[in-house]
Amino acid sequence: MEGLERYREEHGLEPGDASHWLCRIGPLHVRLPNFEWRRRAVDAHDRHHMITGYPLTIAGEIQVAAWEWGAGRYPDWRATLMCGSLVLLGAAAMPRRTLRAYLYGRQCESFHPKAIER
Numbered sequence: 628m629e630g631l632e633r634y635r636e637e638h639g640l641e642p643g644d645a646s647h648w649l650c651r652i653g654p655l656h657v658r659l660p661n662f663e664w665r666r667r668a669v670d671a672h673d674r675h676h677m678i679t680g681y682p683l684t685i686a687g688e689i690q691v692a693a694w695e696w697g698a699g700r701y702p703d704w705r706a707t708l709m710c711g712s713l714v715l716l717g718a719a720a721m722p723r724r725t726l727r728a729y730l731y732g733r734q735c736e737s738f739h740p741k742a743i744e745r
Contacts, residue, residue, distance in 0.1 A: 631673060638683050643669040652685065668701040671738035681728070689717035690728040697732025701739045 635641070641648050644666055650657045661669075672691065679694055681687040692713035695701070700710050717725030 630677070631670065634673065634677055640673065640683070643673070651683075662705070664701075664703045664705055668703070668706055668739065671701070674738050679728075679731070686721060686724065689713045689721065689725060693717055693725045693728035694732035694735070695737055695739070697729040698735040699732075699737035699739050 632642075635643075641661075645661055647658050648661045648665075648669075650659050672695070675681075675691050675695060675698075676683065676687065679691060681690040681694070692700075692710045695710055696714050700707060714725060714729070717728075
C-alpha cells in the first residue's frame with residue numbers, strides 16, 4: 628500500500644477521487660461534494676499534512692493552509708478562497724502558529740505544481 632493510501636486509511640480519510648468528503652469539526656461531520664478542483668488538489672494537500680506533521684484538526688488545517696500559502700497554494704480561485712479563509716482565521720485565532728507555518732512553507736516547495744500537471 629502506498630504511503631498516501633496508508634495515511635488516509637489510518638486517519639479515516641476518503642480516497643482523493645471520492646465523490647464526497649467528510650468535513651469534521653469536533654463531533655460534527657458534514658458530508659460535502661468533492662468538486663473536480665478539490666480532487667486535483669487533495670493528494671498534494673494530504674501529502675503536505677504528512678511531510679509537515681500538522682494534524683487533521685482545525686488547527687492543523689489552518690497550519691497546512693498557511694504552509695501552502697508560503698510554499699505554493701493550488702492555483703484555483705476556489706482553493707485560494709478556502710485556503711485564504713483558513714489563513715485569516717488562523718491569523719486571528721492562533722497568529723504565532725499560523726505565521727510559523729507560513730514561514731516554514733516559504734522554505735519549502737509545494738506538491739501543487741505536480742497536481743496541475745496531472
